[in-house]
Amino acid sequence: MTVQLAPLPSDRYDDWFATTRARLIALRHDSGSLVGEDADAAVDQFLGEMLAQGLETPTSVILTIDDDGRRLGTVWIAANNGILFLVDLAWAVAPDEGQRDGLLAALRSFAADHRVDRISIAVFSSDAEGQAFAAGRGFEVASIQMLLEPVPHRDAAPEVTVLPMTPERFTSFAAASEAAFADDLVASGRYSPEDAAVESHRQMVQELPDGIASAGQELFVAEVDGVEVGVLWLGMRTRGGRPHAFVLDIEVGAEHRRRGYGRAMMLAAEREAVCLGAESIGLHVFGFNAAAIRLYESLGYRRLEERFLLSI
Structure with a gap:
């Protein structure tokens, strides 16, 4: 054969x-x-x-x-x-x-x-x-597109407070987010460091052409007792003609990890999405981020598309 x-x-x-x-x-x-x-x-x-x-x-x-x-x-x-x-x-x-x-x-x-x-x-x-x-x-999962639809109503009391990001905080956030995404692209095995930097910058400019004032972009800081513990970025889209939210970035500060804030921030993302009129919420996660994948699936997100990569 x-x-x-x-x-x-x-x-x-x-x-x-x-x-x-x-x-x-x-x-x-x-x-x-x-x-x-x-x-x-x-x-x-x-x-x-x-x-x-x-x-x-x-x-x-x-x-x-x-x-x-x-x-x-x-x-x-x-x-x-x-x-x-x-x-x-x-x-x-x-x-x-x-x-x-x-x-x-x-x-x-x-x-x-x-x-x-x-x-x-x-x-x-x-x-x-x-x-x-x-x-x-021998293929490994490089990245996953996920969806939660409809966005559920959860009874849990909010553990974090999300507030609109200020222009001053946006400057450091944008630089850190672009650098972190480039690092993730390299870690996924799909890009060289040089190409990852170019691609990350391209996507940042595409999503935020006018910085924090870019239409359809909602940026937040998450706080606990007045202390920032993370950042959240939602991009508003449409899905079948209806409002749809997409988690473009969610990050718990390094010193605040392993305290359940990641889950709390995802629940906050759902609440904000609903306030913005969204009936569904989607996200992209890299395959190496097993902890995040487990979290999203525990919240009911389902896999829509997986990209596999095989080194030969």
């Missing part, structure tokens, strides 16, 4: 594109990652950016997966920053474990030929085949 990869014939591109578009939209709907027309719009924008020149787009390669002349499916890949990204993996037939192993071997060979040393795949919670491919083959 030998799994082989070959370029998608040009006369199959239109059919592949239509099928892939429908698949990507369905994965977002079925996982709950996006709802309604949001999924269609996001996928169309994604495809337009990633395949600006169709099959001739130099940054993307679409390959067929074959086993002894039998067509098993397709894989869409892109390479960047030393990582081979599996943008989409679509099986036309249900593969067995040998065929999954064969695909990984073929991808390893492709990666070696293109001088990349890691393979990455993002898998939605509704993508059983994607999960089966990543399971048991």
